[in-house]
Amino acid sequence: MNYQTWLTHFRANREDRPEPEWSAPFSITGEKLHLLRKSLAEYQLGDGGGECCLVAGDAETYRGASEEARAVVDAWFAEEREHSRLLARAVERVGGEFITSTPAFRLFYAIRRTLGVQFEMLVLLIVEIVSTGYYRVLRRQVGDEPIAAMCRLILRDEARHIDFHRDRLAARQPRGAGTLWTWQFHLLGRACAWFLWLGHGRCLRALGGTRAELFAHVVSGQRNFLAELAERARPRAALTARTTLSAS
Ligand SMILES: [Fe+2]
Ligand SMILES: [Fe+2]
Structure with missing residues (x-):
């Protein structure tokens, strides 16, 4: 795992971040506005709100593995905190109220705390993919340029x-994702997508989005991820096979 590449990326990514024009005219009203307030407030808490760090009991086995690993994990979570800041501006724009906890949020943290850092990282990866679906549907349907x-x-x-x-998993699983891991990945993805739809589906539907649209983003996100992971593993698997053949 080349942590330096990622440190360089996170440093560069702090530049060129045009702030949305939060003071632009606003025209969403009625039921849409009511549902958007609730959805954005929950996302403001869930995406970088709260503790915003690895919380598994054994988190230091990953984050503390080296100074570079620590710096990369911290830079990653700093971006998550930035998402929470942006979402806070969006909550203010729609006139929503901030929240500090929900049952879903408490469950999210309980799972992460209890099941070890590797599972926590898997859960966070799933959340990144499923949230990508949420933001894509919201971007397309919201009808508000700053949001x-x-x-x-x-x-x-x-x-x-x-x-x-993908890079950290390719380093950890150089032969690619095993069958059990892949099943777990698919299962968690669908479960998380359903969870998101139960919490935010009314809002996305009121804006004009559909469950099919959200799930299509999640499924393609998961497929792309597995394809890229397999692509990373292929040269190494071929090298291993060649080494085994020449040694026999
Ligand atoms: Fe995020
Ligand atoms: Fe993220």
Whole structure:
């Protein structure tokens, strides 16, 4: 895992971040506005709000593995905190109220705390992919340029967060994802997508989005991720096979 590449990326990504024009005229009203307030407030808490760090009991086995690993993980979470800041501006724009906890949020943290850092990282990867679906539907349907601009910024970051997970998994599983891991990945993805739809589906539907649209983003995000992970593993698997053949 080349942590330096990722440190360079996170440093560069702090530049050229056009702030959405939050004071632009606003025209969303009625039921749409009511549902958008609730959805954005929950996302403001969930995407970089709260503790915004690895919380698993054994988190230091990953974050503390080296100074570079620590710096990269911290830079990643700093971007998540930035998402929460952007979402806070969006909550203010729609006249929403901030929240500090929900049952879903508490469950999210309980799972992460309890099941170890590798599972926590998997859960966070799934959340990055599923949230990408949410932001894509929101960007397309919201009908408000500053909120759409916020989605574009967050989506730009999340795309690279997913690449970061691909690189760390390629380093950890050089022969590619095993069958069990792949099943777990698909299962968690669908479960998380349903969870998101249950919490935010009314809002996305009121804006004009559909469950099919959200799920299509999640499924393609998961497929792309697995394809890229397999692509990373292929040269190494071929090298291993060649080494085994020449040794026999
Ligand atoms: Fe995020
Ligand atoms: Fe992220």
